[in-house]
């Protein structure tokens with residue numbers, strides 16, 4: 193399908209304090225940090241322009257209009273009806289999951305993370321003097337990750353107080369099924385474990401798959417769940433720092449809000465402007481984006497299969513992130529570095545090293561395909577060339 197949004201256009205981002213482009217050497221193509229090289233929906237930039245023209249940037253509070261924009265989006269896109277007062281704004285989702293653990297758990301209790309998982313999940317325990325617990329997602333014979341409910345339950349101890357669910361899952365790209373989510377939630381309820389569900393990638397799901405907010409499964413599950421959503425990945429505005437927590441439990445919501453005010457000071461006023469505009473007007477842009485990303489994903493999967501010997505991937509069901517299994521290449525890795533050294537040095541492509549994602553990440557790299565097709569092609573051709581002679 194063609195669209196009037198031009199995702200092929202190149203927008204130079206260097207020298208803008210851009211983490212993705214400015215933290216790599218000039219000759220390196222960055223396919224790491226999870227933002228996209230696309231302009232957001234035009235309505236978002238128009239709303240920001242209007243706010244800039246108004247010109248006064250005083251203190252803001254989160255008004256009901258923004259809460260309603262979030263609730264409206266969840267109802268429309270995901271069929272989840274949420275009263276607007278459950279919506280609490282937070283600057284970011286990482287902030288949100290740290291405050292979620294703060295709101296329901298005590299130092300010494302356990303925080304359970306399903307790995308491989310987005311790096312900052314692995315640091316919640318140390319921030320809050322809790323105990324880090326992990327349950328590794330297994331892969332089936334085709335390399336697809338799945339939830340092994342027995343192993344998940346076995347990872348829970350009497351100390352476990354909160355489980356960090358990531359759905360859609362970064363980095364594996366899984367969009368968990370109703371059965372998987374129901375199974376996880378029932379186990380958590382049985383063991384009196386809170387769920388913090390990071391659903392930041394929930395709008396980026398490909399045809400054939402459906403995102404199900406875990407809290408939408410039942411009132412009982414919702415009562416023990418803090419859900420985190422954001423327009424940041426969906427509409428490519430993460431630098432504006434506007435995200436939301438959906439907290440049905442009134443006491444926990446109060447505790448979450450009070451702790452946040454003391455430590456963070458609230459959401460940026462421009463972030464709120466962008467969030468509201470994106471949720472109210474961004475849907476046509478998102479549909480076009482999903483078509484473009486889906487085509488990038490298919491191109492990438494085909495390229496990996498036919499032109500990157502020794503590398504395997506399962507096409508992600510959601511997210512613009514691909515999890516490449518490079519274990520057959522026996523590449524050198526270095527603890528504490530962001531990039532895989534082989535691809536950074538030999539291919540001049542920056543990819544996140546799998547070690548950053550905790551247990552189960554060894555031998556993998558994560559590739560961000562949220563970029564114009566030409567950038568993706570260039571990066572893949574560089575990787576192909578670097579692999580010549582590595583695998584016979």
Ligand SMILES: Cc1ncc(COP(=O)(O)O)c(C=O)c1O
Pocket residue numbers: 226283284285286287310358362390392422424430435
């Ligand atoms: C699963 C997940 N959670 C949170 C974040 C970051 O969220 P924020 O920038 O809002 O803190 C990311 C970014 O890549 C992510 O993939």
